[in-house]
Amino acid sequence: MSEMVKQNKIEGILAEFPDPAALISAAEKMRDAGYKKFDCHSPFPIHGMDKAMGLKRSPLGWIVGSAALFGTSAALGLQWWTSTVDYRLVISGKPFFSFQAYVPVTFALGVLLSAFAALIAMLVLNGLPRLHHPIFYSDRFAKSSDDGFFISIEGDDPKFDIEKTKAFLESIGGTNSEILKET
């Protein structure tokens, strides 16, 4: 294998772990060893993994909150402008700006924009959609969406070193470790 290594850029190392508990304790050891660009892959989210990996809370709430604020104010603005400025009609003697009647549409558009923001911002924060990723060079990785638990380390992590990192992953319980490179 090592002849091939010279030809293609090494993108990272992938190692497999037996179950969620092993993955979470390995993540803690990775964090404590000072690795930064590593990720823990599992078929479902594992409770407590953010803390084990030392990750900060997702900023998604702020993004969606801003979208909601924008959606509601745009909706209220639209209703105010159309019925008091651009198209004034007296309907059942109600005031032009009958804000009580504008609540349902304001709420609905706030929700609509938030829903789009939640999905789109989640994808953008995750760097998706993405057609390819070096991790898919691995054949074993297909298991990660089935019943496999993996840790990947990217080649540009400051602490990355093929031999040492690989040995470290094996020392914390990783098996079937493989080097990710174009084949």
Next chain:
Amino acid sequence: MSKGITDSGIIPGGEAPLIEKNPTFGSITEEISRITERKTPGVWYLALGAAVSLMFVLFGSIGYLVFEGVGIWGLNNPVGWGWAIINFVWWVGIGHAGTLISAILFLLRQRWRTSINRFAEAMTLFAVSCALIFPAIHVGRIWVVYWMFPVPNQMSMWPNFRSPLLWDVFAVSTYFTASLLFWYTGLIPDLATFRDRAKTKIRKIVFGFLSLGWRGGNRQWKHYELAYLILAGISTPLVLSVHSVVSTDFAISILPGWHTTIFPPYFVAGAIFSGFAMVVTLTIIARKLFHLEHIITVSHLEKMNKIMLLTGMMVGYAYSMEFFIAWYSGNIYEQFVFINRAFGQYAWAYWIMISCNVLIPQMFWFKKLRRSIPVMFIASILINVGMWFERFVIVVTSLAQDFLPSSWDYYSPTIWDISTFVGSFGLFFTLFLLFIRFLPMISMSEVKGVLPQADPHHAGGDRHE
């Protein structure tokens, strides 16, 4: 990996397991993916053929409606709202269970929802698709339907935002869109599973594209879980608001029998009631056909029956409270409408409604009946019959005999009313059959997450409580 559960399948903690037969992560993937990967069963083609034929009945009826006008329906003075609005409210109501299961039960941390949420959310989307057809076609001149949206136009007109009919446009279309986005968000990890299992080139391309490059790393799960939580959080008030807004179509008017403040909660309870009934009807068929009895267990169905018992009684409370208020208000028109509902020319519809919606769910007080598949299957169908008649009673009785006796009339549908409604089932089942054939009908990633071995404290055996 499934060690740690005793042979009887009981978690040492005491509660019965959510998923039976001690599945592993791999067996969940296998069982659910296999349904879409194996050769298409012949019975599926038969069912699709029947559904598509019915769908063409719908399209044909709509075509004739557009050609001829709403006069082909049984509408006339004084009943200007007939089956179209009844069907609309009925289909939207059915959709509500899906969102309740996917959003509200998620926020309430009801882990049993994972077995049925994908299925119920799909049902929501398809039911709301059917619902959206009716208000769109009942406007008569369908080519100017865009007037309902705030689109700048050459007439410098804007919609009247003070009208509940316009609120409906926004509420229901937002509901459909938000449900679709929520559903798709939930599907992404499972689509990645399909991508990773794909053997044929077409499946590789299609699922590779749809799964958007999902890698299941915790750095992705972190944002994903928060997005899912937020979508659940915004869908919860949305689902409560949608049927409230639908009820204001009636409640904002001044017609006796419609103009009551109980309508929004009463409609929401009724919507959840009928929606759960539809989920039960469909899951009973699907779990049997696809041998998923250990994933969608009788306990899941029992829990849904309990919700039907609860919401059925809320609806029953609303029926009696309407009578009480009619009497207590001292308003003679209001009193007339309600006495007329129960004993007038539409009494038959009223008593179908009462029997199906109030009496039938009372069986679910008994555990034996609540856990009996044939009983709940028949009950769930009857409940949806009853809920259709509830909307019929509300719409038709208040209109047919209004303030002026000289304009009273008896409303009956024409063949086109019936064909449009029956045809809408064709659309619903066509979409449903395509869904169960091509997409994972149970959320694999969520079901794996509620297995006992998914808990990181489980494998070592040291369950710290």
